[in-house]
Amino acid sequence: MRYMMTYDMMETARNANQWFGATARSMASYPMFSAIPNPALNWMAAWGEVAERSFERMAVKPDWGIRxxxxxxxxxxxxxxxxxxxxxxxxxxxxxxxxxxxxxxxxxxxxxxxxxxxxxxxxxxxxxxxxxxxxxxxxxxxxxxxxxxxxxxxxxxxxxxxxxxxxxxxxxxxxxxxxxxxxxxxxxxxxxxxxxxxxxxxxxxxxxxxxxxxxxxxxxxxxRRVTMGQLEETMIQRVGFKHSGVGRLVYPGLLQLSSFISMNGERHSKAFADQIQRAAKGEASDHDAHNRFYDEYLAVMDMxxxxxxxxxxxxxxxxxxxxxxxxxxxxxxxxxxxxxxxxxxxxxxxxxxxxxxxxxxxxxxxxxxxxxxxxxxxxxxxxxxxxxxxxxxxxxxxxxxxxxxxxNSRHSKPAEKPKTKAKTKRKPANKNSAA
The missing domain is CATH 3.40.50.1820 (Alpha/Beta hydrolase fold, catalytic domain)
Known part of the structure; x- marks a missing residue:
């Protein structure tokens, strides 16, 4: 049970940020505020829209979408x-x-x-x-x-x-x-x-x-830098009560995602700042380049x-x-x-x-x-x-x-030709063969 609380705290933080985003978006989009145009409200709604979508995607398995x-x-x-x-x-x-x-x-x-x-x-x-x-x-x-x-x-x-x-x-x-x-x-x-x-x-x-x-x-x-003991102490947690795998030791997806983002933190920060600006201007869409990429990138699974x-x-x-x-x-x-x-x-x-x-x-x-x-x-x-x-x-x-x-299809089916028992020599892999 030692790390179960930590696992649930991460999920609580994700859930809370999703709620903050939804709240900001709903509040800043309240119809009455339209009578008093304010760029800050547009920005707040845009931030909420991007934040809600981003944190929601972290807990959802993407669909293949190949119909x-x-x-x-x-x-x-x-x-x-x-x-x-x-x-x-x-x-x-x-x-x-x-x-x-x-x-x-x-x-x-x-x-x-x-x-x-x-x-x-x-x-x-x-x-x-x-x-x-x-x-x-x-x-x-x-x-x-x-x-x-x-x-x-x-x-x-x-x-x-x-x-x-x-x-x-x-x-x-x-x-x-x-x-x-x-x-x-x-x-x-x-x-x-x-x-x-x-x-x-x-x-x-x-x-x-x-x-x-x-x-x-x-x-x-x-x-090379870290020891196995350090990895086990800092990266491994137990799944919380919310999921079927309660008690299973895992490397949490949210922890992995933080590592992914930290490798190119500046690039990701700019991408989200730009998306908030586009949303504020009404230029963002449900399936634009940013959302297509990050809907997949932010969806992580426990290992x-x-x-x-x-x-x-x-x-x-x-x-x-x-x-x-x-x-x-x-x-x-x-x-x-x-x-x-x-x-x-x-x-x-x-x-x-x-x-x-x-x-x-x-x-x-x-x-x-x-x-x-x-x-x-x-x-x-x-x-x-x-x-x-x-x-x-x-x-x-x-x-x-x-x-x-x-x-290199040695077991491929013959294409509408009489079968032959003659043994054929396999072709080279390609012209770029390794010496």
Whole structure:
């Protein structure tokens, strides 16, 4: 019970600020005040509008908002989002376009469990739905998971990925984004030894910390500075009575959000000040650029304490993945066992979270993989977000990833041609193969 009061105090502060915003907006918009025009009242109403929306979004899981999809026939088809596998800590979702033929590429998009919901990859999902069957890992907010569901650490996360890959079958192309990159690599290596027939066709790793020491960032520096005891004392709290996960130890989403904002405090302060000015002038709208971004950015989820602590200790401090010394359920994973899964890494030249060098380290770990099945790409001028959801992803990276999948589809179905038993040689991953 030691930290339950602190957890509830944070939620109380969030709730109070949402109420202050709603009150200011309602009071300053009182019809009688229109008889006495006053710029201060307009500003007060604008502040209330922005404050109420911002603090409200912190406690709401965003909707995917993908209801229809325009296909090549020019018609809008409904999109069914179905849970293929349901687990206590996360589900495997399938974005099924109703009435469209099954697409030749089956993609498992592995979303991070690092504070934000999987909906952060909404634009990535939309871009892949054009010509892929898209599946996404949808992680749950730890505050809503009863203590009876047990623990969830990096090993459990890896085993979830193993089960999802088995469910989807060997024709799958896996795309891991950010935090789960090293664990997706570990899950693939685990399958290479335990269930080779379930291995995916290809593995695309985007901006993840396979070897955090390869290039220092604020994130890696923080991991080095603090001790595990300090992290446990300052970051971990127990979920309050309001939620189903009462008593569960978590790294609270609100605490994570304060860390996110502090990294670029000046930029966020200016963004909100500008939005208040736009609202005061009547130039803000429900779906303007500011609200579209911050509705997602401010929506945070609690992370299981054991997952957060084991990530810091095993991925960043002791570098178990980078040293090929990672153990899952008592089995030591050996990355050299990956011999038949094409691996591609993608990094952003301006990535300040997972700097260039951290992700490409995965290729050096795969010593049993032929060079023609390895590939890498560094996107000039791209930051962390841009390499999976921004303009760089849409214009440059996505086409490369699709080409990489096509070049390494050993289980793809033949296209209306007589079957042949002749064995064909697999194509190189792409022209940018790693030496």
């Amino acid at each position: 229809t999809f325009t296909c090549e026939d020019g018609k809008d088809h409904l999109v069914d989002i179905n849970a293929v596998v349901e687990r206590p800590f996360g589900d495997l979702l399938h974005f099924k376009v109703v009435g469209r033929e099954e697409q030749p590429r089956k993609v498992l998009l592995v979303a991070p469990m690092s504070g934000h919901y999987a909906t952060l990859l909404r634009s990535t999902v939309k871009s892949l739905m054009v010509n892929c069957e898209v599946y996404v890992t949808d992680w749950h907010n730890a505050r809503d998971i009863p203590v009876s569901a047990g623990k969830f650490d990096v090993e459990d996360y890896t085993l979830y990925l193993v089960d999802f890959m088995r469910e989807m079958g060997p024709e799958t192309h896996v795309v891991a984004v950010c935090q789960p990159v090293p664990l997706a690599l570990a899950a693939t290596a685990y399958l290479a030894e335990q269930d080779p027939a379930a291995q995916p066709n290809s593995l695309t790793l985007i901006g993840g910390p396979v070897d955090p020491d390869a290039a220092a960032t604020e994130v890696t520096d923080f991991g 299981p304490a054991e997952f957060y602590l084991s990530t810091v200790e095993r991925i960043f401090k002791t570098r178990e993945i980078a040293r090929n010394d990672f153990t899952v359920a008592g089995h030591k994973v050996d990355f050299s066992k990956i011999t038949d899964v094409a691996v591609k890494t993608v990094e952003g030249a301006n990535d300040d979270i997972s700097a260039p060098g951290q992700c490409i380290a995965a290729l050096d770990l795969c010593t049993g993989l032929d060079d023609n099945l390895k590939a890498s790409h560094v996107e000039p001028g791209a930051g962390h977000y841009g390499i999976f959801a921004g303009r760089s992803w849409r214009n440059n990276i996505r086409p490369l990833v699709i080409d990489f999948m096509d070049a």
